[in-house]
Amino acid sequence: MTKLAGVFPVLPTPFTPDDAVDAAAFRRLIDFAVESGADGVVYPGMASEVETLSAAERGRMVAALGAHLAGRLPFIVGASHADPAESAARAREGMAAGAVAAMIMAPPQAGQDVERQVAFFAAVAAAAPGLVIMLQNAPAPNGAALSPEAVAAVAAGVPAIRYVKEETLPCGQHVTRILAAARGGPDGGLDGVMGGAGARFVLDELARGANGTMPALELADAHAALWRAWSAADRAEARRIYTATLPLLLLQMTFRVRATKEVLRRRGLLENTAARAAGPKLDEGDLAELGALIATAAPCLTLHPPA
Template identity: 55%
Template sequence: MLRGILPVLPTPFRPDGAIDEAAMRRLVAFALGSGVDGVVFPGFASEVESLSGEERRRLLAVVVDAVAGQVPVVAGASAASLEETIAHCRDALAAGVGSVMIQAPRGIGADREAVTAFFRGVAEAVPGLEIVLQNAPAPRGSDLDPRTILAVVRDVPAVRWVKEETLPSGPAITAILAEAPAHLAGVIGGGGARYILDEYARGACGAMPALELADLHVALDRAWQAGDRIRARTLYMRSLPLLVLQALYRMRLTKHVLTRRGVLHNAEVRAPTPELDPWSTADIDGWFDEVADLLTVMPPAAAEAVGAR
């Protein structure tokens, strides 16, 4: 089952721009040490559009090997065409991953029949998959309405989960769960966990945020599941300033924070994202310091750096 906190792993790069397999192992170790319930790779937060097919395959193999069966791995398999998506799904199966996350290509639009035919085509070409239908907002996603999603789920039993991250995500989650067929195992929230409490209140079974606050998000999830709504809300409110900034700076913020935490050795980014200037960096560092007492997984050197600020 996919539930709880399943972060999307960033792609680490060396200073020369090449992928960094050793750093990917550190990211997985950090995720596991944080108590996550699964990991996702690659996704939007992995700068997936900047990765070659070979880089995706190599890093997914590293992730699977480093996870070593301790938690589920979800392989991102979205692509611009049905044929490419099928190829990514086969790569996932070859790596030992049976759960894939797929967004309908923007090129087919949001037509109900076209989207259903796409997912049916994937399921028929690669039997045995469990699919997470990712519904991202425009312009990167197709912004599918709940009726279209329900039509796909009913027609394609291989779709076992929906990752709903349109804006606002809450009403869509409510609509999907109200009429979900029995084989749909759950709806997972996205959007960087910026709306996680509303998503959980509406019945979402988990969230797929970025990685940098994984231990805080796990603590929030556990508090919610234990019925401690006050603790969950407190953790959410303290995380929110960083998550708001993350919406602007995306993986640059993720990697900057992970360097602060001693997990990454640099914050190299391939994807076109806003640069961090001294003012934005200071803003991020200030809010990071505000939540440092909640971060339980931190190498000693990183902890000393936080204490010295």
Template identity: 50%
Template structure:
């Protein structure tokens, strides 16, 4: 069962722009040290569109080795075609990862028949696969309607979860949970945890934010699950300013925070994200300092890098 905090891990790059396997191991260790309930790689927050198939596979292998069976792994297998998605799914299965997250490409459209056929062809080609159907908002996704998703899921037992992150997602999450067939194990929240409380109140089984605040998100999840809703709301309010900024700068924000926390030594990105100037960095750092009492005091020695910088 996927539940709780399942962060999407970023892709660390070297200063020269290549993938950094050692840093990938540190990021994975950081997530595990924060007490996460699973990890996701690669996803949109991993700059997946800017990775080659070989890079995706190499870094997924690092994640699998570092996790070593301690928590579930969801492998991203989204692609522009069925054949490519099948290739990614088979690669994940080869690493022992049987759960993959797939967003149907926009080229398929938003109609039931075409999208259902896309997922059905993948499931038929990879027996034993469990699929997380990712429903992303436009312009990246197709904004599938809840009734369309439910119809697709009912006809495809390989789809065992839906990650719903259209905007606003609340009504869609409620509709999916109310109408889910027995084989759909749960609905997972997206949107970078910016709508955490609403999603949890509506009954999601977990959330897939970025990783840089995982320790706080884990504490928030645990508070909610034991009925300490006021505590969960307090944590949500204290992290929300950071998540609002993260919505603008995406992976660059994540990597800056991980640099501040001693996990990465740079914030190199390949994705086209807005530049951050000194004012942006000062504002991020001020909010990080304001929430520092909620975070692990420091990265454990195995995660720490010398001379980490933002």
């Protein structure tokens, strides 16, 4: 398998006005990711409101993703679960749909204990032969918030773990430390560490050796352009895009998927912005501020100009 690198946005889950999963809208979002120049996609993740999806909904959407992508981009299936057997089942479901890897969150119930973490991931790998795992290290309470050295030790103990998505703060420092610790491992290190945290620290992560980023979808074209500029050693252009988009990402940090969906609506990519996830809703003042921040980012949004 070609090593995974670049921009892999996490796709949101669109809903109809009556709260059903909207497969037609989902296909439009997949097409946007492809045309934006993204290097791959991730589904489902926290930005997909995964905690609100039933097993049946989740399975249908993963299958729909694989069928609609039809090999145009690689995709990583989210397969986190407290039970390693359930996590493996979700990974196999993704692999059957064409996923090249499974992103699995370090389980908080295993705590900071490296041996318990290794046992968990080893059980997942044993139940899903051939699985490539991306260990997602997220802050508490959702994740285990492993130290960088613990992340590297868990990866060293489970050969199926080839990638890490690092989201604990300070993200940049942790990328440096994971890569340094992993280089001393038995196989010479990981295939890559990707940044998360909504791409709010993406330049620092890339400067420290991250091989990509996994933001939400609404700015996929801008993030793809930033990655291309960085890869071409055009640091000034990468910085320009980052500076223009960061204020909008800061607002998204508070309102999460609701902000993502509203930006997608204003870009003509989504009709209904309903969300199931818990969290604050945008009021009139927030919507006005979001509009101003979209205008700041607009020169970097090359597709579907925002209304």
